[in-house]
Amino acid sequence: MTLTNRDIVELTAWRRKLHQHPEISNEEQKTASEVVEFIGETKPDRILTKLGGYGVAAVYESGRPGPTVMFRSELDALPIHEISGVLHASLAPGKSHMCGHDGHTAMLGALGRQFGRQRPARGRVVLMFQPAEETGNGAADVVADPRFGEIAPDFAFSLHNLPGVPFGEVRIRTGVVNCASRGMRIVLEGKTAHSSMPETGVSPMLAISELMPSLPKLGSGTFADDEFGMVTITHAAMGEAVFGIAPGYGEVWATLRTRRDERMANLCAAAESLVMKIASRNRLSARFDYHEIFVASVNASDAVEHLQRALDEEGILHAEDGLPMRASEDFGVFGHNASSAMFFLGAGEQHPALHNPDYDFPDDLIPIGSKVFMRTARNILG
Ligand SMILES: [Zn+2]
Ligand SMILES: [Zn+2]
Known part of the structure; x- marks a missing residue:
């Protein structure tokens, strides 16, 4: 149920590769192909592409009845010129992953590797790589795609990294989390x-x-x-x-x-x-x-309870401080037909803020975020 050291090294390298090749909202064609290639190696039962734009979904079936549990990450970068100075800085002038969606995508890559090795005991897991979060249309376009009916999650989970919060701590609450x-x-x-x-x-x-x-x-x-x-x-x-x-x-x-x-x-x-x-x-x-x-992002109480249980079992500090946030997030759309919840994972108190030109996703969050998702999935599906 855990990532190997080699997994972590390779997921970090993949995150940095995504970081070097950012694509802005509704243009995530190459990023989507990159995801299909990476996730294809984990041998999911099905991969859906071009969902509501360049969305990609990977499905891992147990073969037994049970709920569908979906995890969501975002594919898009921002029209911001990166000044972080890191070795893996953006190679696309005027575009960069200044919201950490490259890191969120790597976390789902981690889930893909683990469910590739061991399927859930019942139900199924869906990894949803959603396009166009920054412009607010991505989640709605994915849900409106007729093929989303094949996914129809019972539970939907997501996370966002959050500078200003101590590294590795979590912020979560029931009810509104984003305006x-x-x-x-x-x-x-x-x-x-x-x-x-x-x-x-x-x-x-x-x-x-x-x-x-x-x-x-x-x-x-x-x-x-x-x-x-x-x-x-x-x-x-x-x-x-x-x-x-x-x-x-x-x-x-x-x-x-x-x-x-x-x-x-x-x-x-x-x-x-x-x-x-x-x-x-x-x-x-x-x-x-x-x-x-x-739309407002509203966390359902049962979905929050699943996340809180996983956080407690993984020994991760969590609190409600600072929630809800004034900023918006399009994940709320998934909550209209599923029990959904999103949490925020501290990127460090001194870390540059989201959308700042010197921001870079902290790689050490990859194993932390993915183990919370993994524990949540195994608690629900076995
Ligand atoms: Zn953003
Ligand atoms: Zn974001």
């Missing part, structure tokens, strides 16, 4: 004019200057309560960079964030009606669209 969020792009249209005669045009300037402070005021509650809502202005622009034209077009981008999906629906409605009111008062037409939609 719902979405990007709202607001487009305002008026009419351009000569800058000497702005009164003949319709400028979005006043509407934008009104929206920027008033949208964040739609936020509510403190982060500790269920009614929490938050609006952050991330971008605004109007007109062209010239002096001769009064603008006739503008955009405001905002990120909406809540603890509950129901509260998100209210917050969107409130933001839309505010935009319409301000636009019509300024004789502008307005439209909006939404991007990077994440």
Whole structure:
């Protein structure tokens, strides 16, 4: 039930290879092929490819009835230029694994090796290598793929490494662990004019200057309560960079964030009606669209109990501190049809933060994360 030293050396080398060849969301073609090759050597009963994009799933059957237990990692990297200076730094300019998805993938590689040697006693294990986590569409696209019906997990588990938390310690709780969020792009249209005669045009300037402070005021509650809502202005622009034209077009981008999906629906409605009111008062037409939609990630109590039992048996410290997180995570989608839970594995208090350009996944987490998953799977399936 444990990894050999040789496994750990090889998994570490594989993690570093993935790190050198990052691909951003929805472009993970080579990473997916790399996973198929690595995981194929462990002789799973079935490998599904191109699930909801470049997703890969490996299935290890027991041949006996029982639940399906799924473990999820992510395939995608980020459009960030790496400055870590490590020997295995990214070879793709402007792209890098600054969220540690290379490490999460290596942990599933570790599970593949162990289930390749010894199948579960009942039910089956699915290793899900999911694409496009960073943009929020990957998990939803995988679940929407008709072939996901062949997987249909009863339990779904995932983890994310977390800098700022002592190395190897775990943060876990029942209920919300990651917020719902979405990007709202607001487009305002008026009419351009000569800058000497702005009164003949319709400028979005006043509407934008009104929206920027008033949208964040739609936020509510403190982060500790269920009614929490938050609006952050991330971008605004109007007109062209010239002096001769009064603008006739503008955009405001905002990120909406809540603890509950129901509260998100209210917050969107409130933001839309505010935009319409301000636009019509300024004789502008307005439209909006939404991007990077994440539902809230909510941990089920029975799935959390399975993880906590495994953590206790492995002697790993765990607590609720710092949860839920304001940041979003698309794993929540898997919880709509399965008992799901995600935990956070400390990457070290002084470790560079996720998405920082000098971040690198700590290799020593590979055996720790994979043994928690392994113990969980064996406890459920034998
Ligand atoms: Zn990330
Ligand atoms: Zn991530």
